[in-house]
Amino acid sequence: MQWINTRVSELKESATLAVMARATRLKAQGNSIVDMSTGEPDIDVPEHIKEGAIKAMRDRKNRYTPPAGIIELREALAEKFTRDSKIKTEAPSVIVTNGGKQALYEVFDVVLEPGDEVLIPAPFWVSFPAMVQLSGGVSVIVPTRAEDGYRMTAAALAAKITPKTKALVFNSPSNPCGVAYSVDEVKAIAEVLRVHKNILIIADEVYEKITYDGFQFESFAAIAPDLADRTVTVNAFSKSYSMTGWRVGYSTGPREIIAAMIRHQSQTTSNINSVAQYAALAALRGDHQFQRDMVANFDARIGRVMQAVSKMEGIDIPSKPQGAFYLFVRIEELLKRDPKRFAGSTDVANFLLEEVGLAVVPGEAFGDDGAFRISVGSADDVIEGAIERLGRVFG
Numbered sequence: 001m002q003w004i005n006t007r008v009s010e011l012k013e014s015a016t017l018a019v020m021a022r023a024t025r026l027k028a029q030g031n032s033i034v035d036m037s038t039g040e041p042d043i044d045v046p047e048h049i050k051e052g053a054i055k056a057m058r059d060r061k062n063r064y065t066p067p068a069g070i071i072e073l074r075e076a077l078a079e080k081f082t083r084d085s086k087i088k089t090e091a092p093s094v095i096v097t098n099g100g101k102q103a104l105y106e107v108f109d110v111v112l113e114p115g116d117e118v119l120i121p122a123p124f125w126v127s128f129p130a131m132v133q134l135s136g137g138v139s140v141i142v143p144t145r146a147e148d149g150y151r152m153t154a155a156a157l158a159a160k161i162t163p164k165t166k167a168l169v170f171n172s173p174s175n176p177c178g179v180a181y182s183v184d185e186v187k188a189i190a191e192v193l194r195v196h197k198n199i200l201i202i203a204d205e206v207y208e209k210i211t212y213d214g215f216q217f218e219s220f221a222a223i224a225p226d227l228a229d230r231t232v233t234v235n236a237f238s239k240s241y242s243m244t245g246w247r248v249g250y251s252t253g254p255r256e257i258i259a260a261m262i263r264h265q266s267q268t269t270s271n272i273n274s275v276a277q278y279a280a281l282a283a284l285r286g287d288h289q290f291q292r293d294m295v296a297n298f299d300a301r302i303g304r305v306m307q308a309v310s311k312m313e314g315i316d317i318p319s320k321p322q323g324a325f326y327l328f329v330r331i332e333e334l335l336k337r338d339p340k341r342f343a344g345s346t347d348v349a350n351f352l353l354e355e356v357g358l359a360v361v362p363g364e365a366f367g368d369d370g371a372f373r374i375s376v377g378s379a380d381d382v383i384e385g386a387i388e389r390l391g392r393v394f395g
Contacts, residue, residue, distance in 0.1 A: 007134055015126050015365030019349070023359035034385040035359040036374040039175065041242040041325070042382075043297075045279075046290050049241065052282025053275045065274050067266035069096025069250075073277050076284045077250050085205075086222035087233060089252045095261050096280075098272045100206045100236030100249035101127060103261070107202055107232050107251070108135040108167075110260040116166035121152040122367035123328065125175045125204070129367075137166065141367055146318050146330060150177040154188040161192075167200040168193065170220055173207040176366045176373040177328045178321020180215050183223055190224035200257075201231040209240040209291055211323040212299050229254055239325075240291060241283045246276040298325045301376035301383050308387045312394035325377045328363065332370045334394075344369040356389040 019037040027033045056062065068074065074091040081089035097103040104127070112118070114136040120128050121142045129139040142160050144150045157168070170189070173180040181189075193199055203220040211217050221228040232253030237243040252258065271277075305327055306317050314334035317327055335342050342348050345362035349372055352358040363371035376383060 007136075011130055011133065014130070016361050019353075019359055019361050023353070026353070026357070031357060033353075033357045033359060034382055034389055036378060036382070036386045037359045037361045039239075039326070039375055039377065040244045041239065041294060041298075041377045042379045043242045043290065043294050045242055045246075046283075046286065048286040049243065049279050049283045052286075053279040056275045056278035061278055062274050065271040065277060067271050068094070068262045069271065070274070070277050070281075073281045073284075076281055078252070080284060081233070081252050085208075085219040085233065087219055087228065087252065093255050093258050094250060094252050095258050095265065096272055096277060097249040097251065097261075097265065098269055099238060099247040100204070100234050102265075102269070103234045103236075103249045103251040104128075104202070104204065105131045105134070106261040106264050107234070107253075107257065108132055108137060110257065110264055111200060112137040112166060115164060117162060117164040119157065119160055119165060119168040119199075120367075121150075121169070121171070121174075123150060123174075123176050123363065123371070124169070124367050125171060126361075126365045128169050128171075138164075140165070146371075149319055150174070150179045150328075151181065151185060152189070154192045157189060158192045161196055161199070165196065165199055167202055169202050169204065171204040172220075173211060173217070173321070173323020175207070175324055176326045176361070176363075178324040178326055180211055180217060180322035183218055186218070186220055186223045190220075190227055193224075193227060197230075199230070201227060203231055203233045205233055206236050206239055207324040208235065210295055210298065210325060212295070212302070212320070213322065215322045217323070232257055237280050237283055241280075242294065243276075243279070243283065246279060247272060248276050248280040297380075298376055301325075301380070302327065304383060305374070305376060305387060309390065309394075312390060314394050315390070325375060327374050327376065328366075328368075328371045329360075329374060330371050331363075335370065345372050348372060352389070352393065356392050358386060358389040 023033050023035040074094040077094045078089040078091045081087045108131050112135040116137045117140045118132045118137050132139045208217045221231040234251045236249035316330045345364045349360050349362040360372040360374050
């Protein structure tokens with residue numbers, strides 16, 4: 001008897017989590033491993049956030065909550081969307097989810113019919129196509145080029161639109177490349193979408209607070225307010241507040257879609273962790289200097305890695321990312337030089353892990369087999385260890 005359905009049978013494990021798990025196993029076996037695969041800030045959760053959770057527990061606020069989240073948090077998030085994102089929002093149009101990941105999956109699952117197409121610019125976060133697949137949709141990849149800064153152009157977008165297109169995933173700043181689109185670039189993309197009135201925009205803005213060199217992030221729905229009635233904005237506390245394990249995401253958008261997501265959540269996970277919701281509320285209300293310090297640390301680490309890689313052979317980082325905390329390292333020269341040994345990015349990633357104990361994520365998982373991703377969310381000593389081990393191979 002074949003118990004597992006086709007959708008799940010064909011589903012691949014998250015590449016980033018798989019690499020992290022393998023690195024953890026090797027460490028447990030006594031191997032010296034430098035793990036640059038994890039998309040997680042190394043700073044500890046600020047004390048005022050922890051105190052918000054502790055107070056909630058002491059006040060017995062550890063019971064079931066409404067599926068959409070506690071009203072205080074939804075109101076605070078509506079204020080945040082209105083104030084910071086310039087998206088006029090009210091609490092009924094906000095849902096609190098188990099991380100940004102659940103918010104994204106819920107959007108796909110409530111809007112997609114079998115065979116609906118979802119446009120995804122590549123390189124892409126590893127879970128976008130998998131979520132579309134689980135929801136019965138079809139991923140249509142919009143290619144970008146490293147020499148263009150991995151930016152999706154309006155022309156490339158228009159070329160992939162068909163009568164079956166249901167949604168566009170717009171991730172800025174992006175994982176894995178750190179692409180952050182300017183206002184003019186977003187306006188050009190919005191101009192294409194205005195012609196196609198049946199396309200939903202799913203704006204993943206999880207890295208909105210992590211940008212460099214003075215880049216001023218603006219939300220898609222704020223730049224194109226006439227498209228706000230078909231834009232779902234997804235965010236989370238994971239990256240900006242270093243709350244990865246707390247699993248608090250959130251979303252706003254058309255009331256009809258948010259209501260459907262709430263119904264979906266009520267029948268699947270119900271509410272997210274109650275104590276984590278109060279911690280998130282404390283995060284919003286507390287001091288934000290730690291965010292600026294964190295971004296400054298990431299910026300310095302990016303500079304150190306880029307300077308070191310620029311002196312190495314066979315790998316390259318064409319341009320500095322404008323956001324997030326990843327570097328997408330090009331390996332085309334290495335692949336051309338030794339094609340028998342390295343057929344693609346997975347071979348290179350396996351070699352680095354097995355030979356020098358360096359864990360990276362192969363670009364194949366992100367839709368680009370000519371690169372691998374490293375995270376600068378790790379501590380400074382890990383960054384230096386990664387540079388040293390890259391130097392052993394490519395120096």
